[in-house]
Amino acid sequence: MTAFLKRIGIIVLGIFGVSMLVSMGSLWALREGDFYKPSFLVNGVSTSDFDYIVLGASTGLTTLNTKVIDSVLHIEGINLSMDDTSISSQYLMLEHFLASGKHADICVLASSASSYDAISIHISDNDYRFLPYVSRGYISDYYASFSGTAAGVSGLSKWLPMAGVGYYNAELFYPSLISLVAPQHRNRFDSKGNYTYPVGSGASKRILSRHPKTIYFKNTYLAKIKALCDSHDIQLVCYVSPLEQQEAILEQTSYDVINHSTLLKDSRYFYDAIHVNTLGRHVASLQFSEDFRSYVISESFDKLRMTE
């Protein structure tokens, strides 16, 4: 029995040892590169003081083009949205942004309409992108606050990186090889964090009616984002992106909201029911710039008053 246990012990230690080394190397490579947004923010963004940032899911990522907004308003912002994430992930991104020594005057929260009220006990599909920074307390605490296999594995990665890198091997291990060879390679977003869906071949069709969808802003992470913004002197603005089939009805709320759910009246602007295409993004970003101008002016005025 002793000989057997020794033999098995060597194999188990061998597998663990090699896997741990590879996993640590993998997370290091991702930390050093720009592949995903959390490490792009640290390595690929030299600016530390922004006029605004956009946090959001795929709707924020593909609707608000920060290049357009910057050029119209002569300000500087960055899009930190990630697809397949919820407001909890956006809270984590804001924490990560602040912990990386950055600051912004305004935080635009561009989550999906349903996210403002939804709350999940599981982490979002793309929350693994924060794993390279799992040793930071706010990241491991975030994973620990959720239940489910993915959260468990992610939280365990603080001590056992092979758990997270193995579980998410397609999402972390292989991209880390790309990061190792080309550290500046970004995963489907430009130098300002934007991504766009192509214009499809669908015919132009006037949108005549939309289903009403009431937003109550009940998601508890929204209050957490607000509190974090307040404590860092950041103004929070919620944004509802254009929708093809729904009209967002806003309940009485204390949040500042820009509602563009009915902005686009033609289906040619949409990639699918909740995402705009390149054409829609351009129109939405221009209109957003106009609606956003008052927030920027008020923020500049406040800044000026404080300087005086």
Next chain:
Amino acid sequence: MLFNSLTFAVFLPLVFMLYWFVFRHSLKRQNVLVLLASYVFYGWWDWRFLGLILLSTLVDFFVGLQLRKTETPKQRKFYLLLSLCVNLGLLGFFKYYHFFIESWIDAWSLFGIQMHASTLEIILPVGISFYTFQTLSYTIDVYRKQLEATRDFLQFATFVAFFPQLVAGPIERASHLLPQFANARRFDADFAYSGISLIIWGLFKKVVVADNCAFFVNQIFEGYGHLNSAELFLGVLLFGIQIYGDFSGYSDIAIGVGRLFGFSLQTNFAFPYFSRSISEFWRRWHISLSSWFRDYVYIPLGGSRGSLGMHARNICVVFLVSGLWHGANWTFLVWGAVHAFLFLVPLLFKVSQNHGRETQLAGYQFPSMLLTFLMVCLAWVFFRADSVPIAWDMLGKIFSFEGHSLGVFYKNSKSLLFAVITVVGIFVLWLYEFLAVQGNQQEVRLSRYHAIFIGVLIVFMGVYKNPSDFIYFQF
């Protein structure tokens, strides 16, 4: 409980420790532990169905005791029939009720008579086809006086519910496994290590080979209407590899786990895709089921004795029943019929198929090996498709030879990544198996460093986020 789950990763070492460190001096206590562990293993899925295993165990134990006592042919036949009725009755109810009701209604609708039947919500108990056949082998062997009935209920119950092979085989013969519960076990380090080697290899086949193949196979079989010949053809080949990795992987883990507890389970797969004919394929594929049908269906029907027509009939019966065993769907019956046809053609034309399983491969045999692999894969279309018309449609599209782009494998970066992982996984599988075949080995044996290498591949190439269920759990 799944072999590739964290629960099992905790369960197995725990039972192993108790078995060898706490209860090693008492055979009875070891058997009690294995029985309890087996019931926990099965009950983890749905404890309500433990009653079925217990019923099957009680009936066959009772029948065995009665057969032991009586010599009267009439009474012996009665007890055998009792066992057959209970076991096949349960199997028939849980597995074939819907199939027969729906087929009956469909048949009448051909004559314009519309019938309606109230259908029951029946869940198929995991592993029912496997343990039913295992207990039947006991009763039949006792009836034939090829095996003495046991008087020890604990040993018998443990034999029926033995957790490594309870839900997906290998289907053990009572004459092989039951006596092992009566004999004192001594820990053999080399034997146990060979079990660990098989577990690692089985996990590789399941989580690396089968589950990565599944990524494409599911897309291709679900969206076959939009794909071209080349994509469908590759999808079919990948399904052949997926089902092999999935099922033989499970068998390897089962055999490996059995060895950890000092039990020898029979080989279930002997590198079937290196077969050079269909008959050789069936000597290498799901051996425990093929040999079950050979001994309890084919030979009683007359086997190869008698005229060529009788021989052909017996082969057809075996393949059709084997098809139906896999599932209550016409697709499985057609799959069985296709294999019967492929088996019979060389027989009718008196083409020799007598390749020994142990024979090394020679270069000139490569074409026959490839042809056999292709025939088996094309037959799998019926096995995997949702219906027979869909299977024909798919085959029609494949043989239309329209389109050669393999876009489904590189339509986005994720697909391309999975394609590369799948190809590497299949290559590693093929390489290790080829070397084992050339070395006349019955199984892939991993030395310490190879075990570490394969273990690391499992960590970084396995599918964990969206793993596929073991295909044979549905049977």
